[in-house]
Amino acid sequence: MPISSHIISSGSYLPEKIMTNNDLAEIVDTSDEWIFKRSGIKSRHIAADKQSTSDMAICAARNAIADAGINASDVDGIIVATTTPDQTFPSVAVSVQAALGVPTCIAFDVQAVCTGFVYGLAVADNFIKARQLKRVLVIGAEKMSSILDWSDRTTCVLFGDGAGAVILEARESAKGQGILSTHLYADGNMRDMLYTNGGVSTTGTSGHIVMQGREVFKHAVNLMAEAVNAALDANNITADEIDWLVPHQANLRIIESTAKKLSMPMERVIVTVQHHGNTSAASIPLAFDEARKSGKIKDGELVLFEALGGGLTWGSALVRV
Numbered sequence: 001m002p003i004s005s006h007i008i009s010s011g012s013y014l015p016e017k018i019m020t021n022n023d024l025a026e027i028v029d030t031s032d033e034w035i036f037k038r039s040g041i042k043s044r045h046i047a048a049d050k051q052s053t054s055d056m057a058i059c060a061a062r063n064a065i066a067d068a069g070i071n072a073s074d075v076d077g078i079i080v081a082t083t084t085p086d087q088t089f090p091s092v093a094v095s096v097q098a099a100l101g102v103p104t105c106i107a108f109d110v111q112a113v114c115t116g117f118v119y120g121l122a123v124a125d126n127f128i129k130a131r132q133l134k135r136v137l138v139i140g141a142e143k144m145s146s147i148l149d150w151s152d153r154t155t156c157v158l159f160g161d162g163a164g165a166v167i168l169e170a171r172e173s174a175k176g177q178g179i180l181s182t183h184l185y186a187d188g189n190m191r192d193m194l195y196t197n198g199g200v201s202t203t204g205t206s207g208h209i210v211m212q213g214r215e216v217f218k219h220a221v222n223l224m225a226e227a228v229n230a231a232l233d234a235n236n237i238t239a240d241e242i243d244w245l246v247p248h249q250a251n252l253r254i255i256e257s258t259a260k261k262l263s264m265p266m267e268r269v270i271v272t273v274q275h276h277g278n279t280s281a282a283s284i285p286l287a288f289d290e291a292r293k294s295g296k297i298k299d300g301e302l303v304l305f306e307a308l309g310g311g312l313t314w315g316s317a318l319v320r321v
């Protein structure tokens with residue numbers, strides 16, 4: 001029997017502090033009306049000053065481990081997708097490993113910005129299919145508030161902090177179970193559309209997010225539709241066979257446009273951007289966990305993840321959960 005990767009559990013963590021659009025209107029020249037109309041966002045969670053990305057990743061991971069009913073020592077791989085690591089090195093993944101007490105294992109971070117979780121899922125899936133790992137913790141964790149320019153109204157109103165996690169397990173199963181396909185893409189020619197204006201080997205600081213919002217928007221709808229169609233074609237299915245679309249939560253208008261391209265009713269699309277904002281690599285696992293725990297997404301259903309982020313990077317993953 002072939003080996004496939006099954007999502008056996010999920011977990012998430014959101015910082016206590018909630019920042020509303022009205023709170024932001026006290027800092028920059030903006031309004032609840034503008035932010036909601038252009039992005040669908042009403043509020044976002046913001047980490048405490050001393051709270052790091054690994055603190056949030058560890059909470060989400062503990063949650064996923066409890067949900068799976070396993071011990072931390074049953075995990076043999078940890079992959080953290082993040083753009084906002086605690087330190088340049090070591091990775092957030094090894095901090096998670098140490099905090100959970102996972103014995104020597106494979107642990108590393110993946111950097112593909114908002115597409116990071118899909119990249120992490122694909123890497124973990126390939127390790128499992130190659131029979132090198134049996135149980136992998138895949139986490140998306142971000143402290144986006146730490147790389148925002150809080151005087152730039154074009155970006156600071158869009159992002160939030162948080163972490164989400166899933167555990168993938170290797171199982172011998174009939175075709176059509178677990179992760180069915182992953183499609184990853186990058187085009188570095190578009191790296192100037194969304195970036196930080198700093199880095200350790202250039203300015204010596206992490207820098208702040210700079211985004212050509214309108215340009216990114218335009219590409220997001222087309223490229224995510226491309227990634228979604230690649231998943232449908234590879235699995236020889238049509239969009240109406242998908243139970244749930246779990247898109248990267250950047251902007252409600254982008255989500256609606258992608259759903260429209262697929263002729264998917266919004267009732268089958270998971271939307272959390274209104275209360276999470278854009279949490280980059282954490283957005284998909286946060287949305288997935290919320291939808292699973294609320295009973296929307298049920299075992300056995302067909303779920304499509306899709307994302308686009310700085311790089312540009314984009315991709316999709318089709319999973320029978």
Ligand code: UT7
Nearest residue numbers: 030034038039114153154157213214216217220250251309
């Ligand atoms: O996660 C990675 C991928 N990222 C994305 O997918 C983000 C993609 N882009 C977007 O979501 C949207 O482009 C934004 C939400 C960022 C912006 O929406 P938009 O409809 O593209 O607005 P815009 O950038 O064209 O700006 C329209 C106007 C401008 O004023 P003028 O030039 O028309 O006078 C901006 O200066 O809105 C102004 N503006 C604001 N006004 C109030 C920009 N930011 C704000 C603000 N409050 N926060």
